[in-house]
Amino acid sequence: MTVSVKICGLSTEDTLEAAICAGTDYAGLVFFPKSPRNVSVDRAAELATLARGRIAIVALTVDADDALLEAIKTRVAPDFFQLHGRESAERVAEIRRRFGTRIIKAVKVGSLDDIEASRVFEPTADIVLFDAPPPRAPDALPGGNGISFDWTWLAKAQPRPDFMLSGGLDPDNVRLAIATSCARSVDVSSGVERAPGVKDPDLIARFVRAAKHLEPVAATAAEEDRHGPHR
Ligand SMILES: O=C(O)c1ccccc1NCC(=O)[C@H](O)[C@H](O)COP(=O)(O)O
Numbered sequence: 001m002t003v004s005v006k007i008c009g010l011s012t013e014d015t016l017e018a019a020i021c022a023g024t025d026y027a028g029l030v031f032f033p034k035s036p037r038n039v040s041v042d043r044a045a046e047l048a049t050l051a052r053g054r055i056a057i058v059a060l061t062v063d064a065d066d067a068l069l070e071a072i073k074t075r076v077a078p079d080f081f082q083l084h085g086r087e088s089a090e091r092v093a094e095i096r097r098r099f100g101t102r103i104i105k106a107v108k109v110g111s112l113d114d115i116e117a118s119r120v121f122e123p124t125a126d127i128v129l130f131d132a133p134p135p136r137a138p139d140a141l142p143g144g145n146g147i148s149f150d151w152t153w154l155a156k157a158q159p160r161p162d163f164m165l166s167g168g169l170d171p172d173n174v175r176l177a178i179a180t181s182c183a184r185s186v187d188v189s190s191g192v193e194r195a196p197g198v199k200d201p202d203l204i205a206r207f208v209r210a211a212k213h214l215e216p217v218a219a220t221a222a223e224e225d226r227h228g229p230h231r
Pocket of ligand 1 (some may be wrong): 008009010030032035036037043060062082131141142143144146147166167168169187188189191192
């Protein structure tokens with residue numbers, strides 16, 4: 001089984017290209033002004049031009065109103081909206097109906113009960129993404145905090161199997177996270193950054209290889225003569 005990978009909070013051409021070349025399946029663009037990963041609609045439209053048809057484009061919003069969703073839909077034309085706020089099941093259904101865009105609904109998991117409660121999103125969300133709750137600090141971001149939750153809860157609760165696992169993943173722990181939770185899709189943000197909001201192409205490549213169980217490619221001497229060193 002191949003695991004799908006989403007890299008969230010991409011904001012430059014270079015790191016988007018690195019994610020695509022590494023074999024990433026979903027590129028997350030964050031529309032949340034307080035985030036170091038925030039992109040404007042204009043910037044996102046530029047990045048989407050590079051990404052379209054090569055990687056699924058995910059527009060992440062937090063309790064967005066219809067005006068923002070409309071602007072993103074028109075200018076960016078994402079493949080998915082990721083709803084990362086307190087959107088109800090009714091609001092998820094309304095957004096899906098009104099905009100005709102597939103939905104990733106983020107659910108914050110502080111206990112096994114939160115996974116049980118997330119079943120309310122299964123009829124309308126195309127993917128339910130399980131993330132850790134943010135820290136209690138007043139200025140904490142709703143996501144991208146590098147915090148994980150107990151992955152065994154997912155194996156116990158057995159949500160719909162196409163869920164996406166998120167929260168505190170990195171190249172070193174993602175294999176264990178997949179093995180423990182039975183996730184078929186994983187999402188990462190700060191675990192592939194060298195500073196808040198600054199994605200690292202090497203960490204992106206390492207994360208994708210680890211999640212998809214791909215080994216680093218060792219070029220033969222003859223190949224290196226012909227094409228130059230691979231790394
Ligand atoms: O990443 C952000 O800055 C962000 C801001 C506001 C809402 C959500 C945000 N990120 C959500 C994501 O999908 C992250 O990838 C997810 O929370 C995991 O982050 P991390 O633990 O840093 O890998």
